Amino acid sequence: xxxxxxxxxxxxxxxxAFVLYLFRMILQKxxxxxxxxxxxWTGIAVHTLAVIFRWRDSYHLGFGHVPITNLYESxxxxxxxxxxxxxxxxxxxxxxxxxxxxxxxxFLIMAYASIAPGVNQSIEPLIPALQSNWLTSHVxxxxxxxxxxxxxxxxxxxxxxxNRKDAAGPGSSGWMAHLPSLDVLDALIYQSATLGFVxxxxxxxxxxxxxxYAWGSYWSWDPKEIWSLITWLIYAIMLHARFxxxxxxxxxxxxxxxxxxxxxxxxxxxxFLVSLHNYI
Amino acid sequence: MKKVNILWSFFxxxxxxxxxxxxxxxxxxxxxxxxxxxxxxxxxxxxxxxxSWLFYILTAVFSLNLMICSIDxxxxxxxxxxxxxxxxxxxxFENLPEKRVIFTEKxxxxxxxxxxxxxxxxxxxxxxxxxxxxxxxxxxRGRFSLLGVxxxxxxxxxxxxxxxxxxxxxxxxxxxxxxxxxxxxxxxxGGKGAHRLDFSVRCDRFxxxxxDTGAPKTYRSDLSFIKEGQMIHQASLLVNHPINVNGxxxxxxxxxxxxxxxxxxxxxxxxxxxxxxxxxxxxxFDLPVENAKASVLRVEENMMQMGPAVKLNIATGKGxxxxxxxxxxxxxxxxxxxxxxxxPLFNPGLFxxxxxxxxxxxxxxxxxxxxxxxxxxPFVLVGGLLLLAGILMAFFFTHQRIWVLVTxxxxxxxxxxxxxxxxxxxxxxxxxxxxxxxxxxxxxSA
Numbered sequence: 001x002x003x004x005x006x007x008x009x010x011x012x013x014x015x016x017a018f019v020l021y022l023f024r025m026i027l028q029k030x031x032x033x034x035x036x037x038x039x040x041w042t043g044i045a046v047h048t049l050a051v052i053f054r055w056r057d058s059y060h061l062g063f064g065h066v067p068i069t070n071l072y073e074s075x076x077x078x079x080x081x082x083x084x085x086x087x088x089x090x091x092x093x094x095x096x097x098x099x100x101x102x103x104x105x106x107f108l109i110m111a112y113a114s115i116a117p118g119v120n121q122s123i124e125p126l127i128p129a130l131q132s133n134w135l136t137s138h139v140x141x142x143x144x145x146x147x148x149x150x151x152x153x154x155x156x157x158x159x160x161x162x163n164r165k166d167a168a169g170p171g172s173s174g175w176m177a178h179l180p181s182l183d184v185l186d187a188l189i190y191q192s193a194t195l196g197f198v199x200x201x202x203x204x205x206x207x208x209x210x211x212x213y214a215w216g217s218y219w220s221w222d223p224k225e226i227w228s229l230i231t232w233l234i235y236a237i238m239l240h241a242r243f244x245x246x247x248x249x250x251x252x253x254x255x256x257x258x259x260x261x262x263x264x265x266x267x268x269x270x271x272f273l274v275s276l277h278n279y280i
Numbered sequence: 281m282k283k284v285n286i287l288w289s290f291f292x293x294x295x296x297x298x299x300x301x302x303x304x305x306x307x308x309x310x311x312x313x314x315x316x317x318x319x320x321x322x323x324x325x326x327x328x329x330x331x332s333w334l335f336y337i338l339t340a341v342f343s344l345n346l347m348i349c350s351i352d353x354x355x356x357x358x359x360x361x362x363x364x365x366x367x368x369x370x371x372x373f374e375n376l377p378e379k380r381v382i383f384t385e386k387x388x389x390x391x392x393x394x395x396x397x398x399x400x401x402x403x404x405x406x407x408x409x410x411x412x413x414x415x416x417x418x419x420x421r422g423r424f425s426l427l428g429v430x431x432x433x434x435x436x437x438x439x440x441x442x443x444x445x446x447x448x449x450x451x452x453x454x455x456x457x458x459x460x461x462x463x464x465x466x467x468x469x470g471g472k473g474a475h476r477l478d479f480s481v482r483c484d485r486f487x488x489x490x491x492d493t494g495a496p497k498t499y500r501s502d503l504s505f506i507k508e509g510q511m512i513h514q515a516s517l518l519v520n521h522p523i524n525v526n527g528x529x530x531x532x533x534x535x536x537x538x539x540x541x542x543x544x545x546x547x548x549x550x551x552x553x554x555x556x557x558x559x560x561x562x563x564x565f566d567l568p569v570e571n572a573k574a575s576v577l578r579v580e581e582n583m584m585q586m587g588p589a590v591k592l593n594i595a596t597g598k599g600x601x602x603x604x605x606x607x608x609x610x611x612x613x614x615x616x617x618x619x620x621x622x623x624p625l626f627n628p629g630l631f632x633x634x635x636x637x638x639x640x641x642x643x644x645x646x647x648x649x650x651x652x653x654x655x656x657x658p659f660v661l662v663g664g665l666l667l668l669a670g671i672l673m674a675f676f677f678t679h680q681r682i683w684v685l686v687t688x689x690x691x692x693x694x695x696x697x698x699x700x701x702x703x704x705x706x707x708x709x710x711x712x713x714x715x716x717x718x719x720x721x722x723x724x725s726a
Contacts, residue, residue, distance in 0.1 A: 124493070124495065125493065127495055127496050128497070128519035128520070128532075131519070131520055132520045184707070187705070187706070191705065194675050197671070198671055198672065198675055198676070201667065201668060201671050202668065205664045205667070205668055209664075213521070214520050215531065215533070216529060216531040216533065216650040216652045217654075218657065226308045227308075227312065230305050230309065233301050233304060233305050234305060237298055237301050237302065237305075241298060245295075245298075273312055273313075
C-alpha cells in the first residue's frame with residue numbers, strides 16, 4: 001500500500017478523533033474521550049509509519065532524502081507536529097477539551113494535502129539548493145514552531161469563547177463547566193507561544209546559516225525571511241507585553257490569534273509573492 | 281540633569297519597545313506587499329524599505345532603546361540574583377491555601393527532621409536556618425535564567441552591529457564567466473558599479489547534471505584563482521559549498537547560455553579528415569594551403585531553417601572567398617538538386633582542394649558566481665548564538681525559590697507552611713509545591 005494512500009486514511013482517522021473529542025465535550029461521556037484519545041494515538045502512529053515508508057521509498061528511487069522537501073511533505077509534517085504536541089499536552093494537563101479545537105486543524109491540513117490541486121504528492125529528487133545538511137534542522141525547527149503556534153491558537157479560540165460565555169452569564173452550566181479554567185488556558189497560550197517562539201528562533205537562525213552557505217547572505221530580505229521575522233516579532237511583542245507589562249487573558253489570546261494569521265501567511269501566503277524561497 | 285532624565289525614561293520604556301516592534305512589523309508588511317514593478321517612482325523606496333532612512337533610524341532608535349532598557353533594569357535583576365532565603369518576601373506565608381499548611385502532633389525537632397529528609401530527597405540541597413520563630417528551609421534554583429534576557433538583548437545588538445559592519449566594509453557582487461574565460465571584474469549587486477578583485481578567476485569547466493525527471497541535480501564550476509600569473513587556488517564550486525579565497529567567498533548562484541556557440545569544424549583533403557577544430561565567432565585558424573587562413577564570420581544555430589551553419593571567410597595571398605558550411609549539407613543538397621552549383625556560397629567545397637564540414641555547434645554555458653566579502657559575519661554568528669543561548673536560558677529555566685517554615689504551636693504540635701516564588705510559569709511551581717506538601721504529609725504519618 002502506498003504511503004500517500006495511508007496518509008489519506010490518516011486524514012479520516014483524525015476526522016474521527018475530532019468528532020469523538022466533540023462528542024466528549026458535548027455529551028460529557030468519558031467513553032467518547034477515551035475513544036478519541038485512542039483514535040488520535042492510532043492516527044499519529046499510522047502517520048509516523050507512512051512518513052517512514054515514504055522516506056524509505058525515496059531511497060528505493062535512488063535519491064533518498066528526508067520527507068520534508070516540498071509542499072505536500074511539509075503539510076504532512078506540519079499536521080504530524082500538531083498532533084505530537086497536542087497529545088503531549090493532553091497527557092500533561094489530563095483534560096481532553098482542547099482536542100476539539102486543535103485536532104481539527106491537523107485534520108484540515110491533512111485534507112488539504114490530500115485533495116488540493118497543485119499539491120504535488122510525488123517524491124521529487126533534491127535540487128542543488130536543497131542538498132544541504134541544514135535542511136533537516138531548519139525544516140524541523142520551523143514546523144515545530146508553527147505547530148506550537150497552532151496549539152496556542154487553539155487555546156486562544158477556546159479562551160475567547162469561554163470568556164464570552166462566562167461574561168454572558170455567571171455559573172457556566174452544563175458541559176461549559178468542564179472546559180479547562182481560563183487560568184489554565186491562559187498558561188497554555190503563554191507556554192505554547194513561548195515554545196513556538198524558541199523553535200522559530202532556532203528555525204530562523206538555522207535558516208540564516210543555511211542561506212549563508214547557499215545564497216552567500218545570511219539575510220536577503222526575502223519575503224519568506226521578512227514574514228518569519230514578522231511572526232517572530234509578533235510573539236516577541238506578546239511575550240514582552242506579558243512579562244514586563246503584565247498582559248494576561250484576553251489580550252494574550254488576541255495576540256495568539258494575530259500571530260497565527262502571520263504564521264499562515266509565512267507558510268502559505270508568501271508563495272504568492274516573488275521569493276527565493278520557493279521550495280515550500 | 282532633568283533633560284537627561286526625561287530622555288532616559290523615554291528610552292528605557294518597554295512601551296517604546298512595543299511601539300517600535302509594532303512599527304517594524306508594519307514596515308515589513310508594507311515592504312512585502314508593495315508591488316515592486318508597478319509603483320510610482322516617489323514611492324519606490326517602499327518596496328526596498330530595509331535600505332531606507334526610515335528603517336535605519338528605526339533600527340537605531342530600537343538599538344538605543346534595547347540598550348538603555350537593559351541597563352535600566354540591570355540593578356533590579358542583580359538584586360534578585362543576589363537574593364537569599366532570609367528575609368522572606370513580605371506576605372510570603374499569608375493567605376496560604378489549606379493544603380500548604382500542615383499540622384502535626386510531632387514536636388518541632390522531629391517534624392523538622394522529617395521535612396528536611398523529604399525536601400532533600402525531592403529537591404536536593406537545601407539551606408536551613410533557625411529564625412526566632414522556627415526552622416526555615418530554603419531552596420533556590422535557576423538563578424542564571426534571570427540573565428537570559430540580557431544575553432538575548434546583547435545578541436540582538438551584536439547582530440545589528442554585524443549587519444552594519446558588513447554593509448560598510450563588505451561588498452556583494454556577481455560575475456559571469458564562460459568556460460575558459462578569466463576575469464577579475466565583478467558587478468556590484470544592485471547596479472552600483474564594478475568591483476575589481478586583486479586576483480582573477482577562471483572558469484575551467486561548467487557542468488550541469490539533470491535527474492531523469494529533468495530537474496537539476498548538480499551545478500558545478502571548476503575554478504582557478506590566479507594572482508600575478510600564479511595559480512593560488514583551484515577548486516570545484518558547488519551550490520551550498522562556497523569557496524573562500526583571500527577572505528572573498530564565491531558561490532555558485534546561476535548559469536546561462538553564453539552568446540554564440542562554439543562550432544566544431546573539420547576539413548577533408550584528398551580523402552583524409554583533419555582533427556576537430558573548435559572555433560567561436562570572430563576566431564580564425566590556419567589552413568594547410570598556400571598560407572590560407574579561415575576566420576569565422578558567423579555561427580548560426582539555425583540558418584534559414586536549414587539547421588546549424590557557420591560562415592567562413594578564407595583569405596589567401598591572392599584574395600578572399602566566403603562560404604557557408606551547413607551541418608546537414610547532405611540532406612539539404614538532396615532536397616534541393618542543383619543548389620550547390622546555383623549558390624556557390626553554400627558549397628562547402630568551394631575552396632579547392634578542401635572540403636569543410638560542420639560536425640556540430642556546442643552551445644556554451646556561462647557560470648554565474650556570487651562574490652561576497654562580509655566581515656560582519658562572525659559578529660552575526662556570535663550574536664545569533666548568544667540570542668539562542670539567552671532564549672533557552674530565559675524560557676526553559678526559571679528562577680524558583682521554595683520556602684518551608686516549621687513552627688511549634690503554643691498548644692503543642694507543629695505547623696509546617698510551604699510557599700514559593702517563581703519568575704515564570706507559576707503553575708509548574710505551584711504543582712511542585714503541592715507535590716512536596718503531599719510527600720511531607722505522607723512521611724509525617726509514616
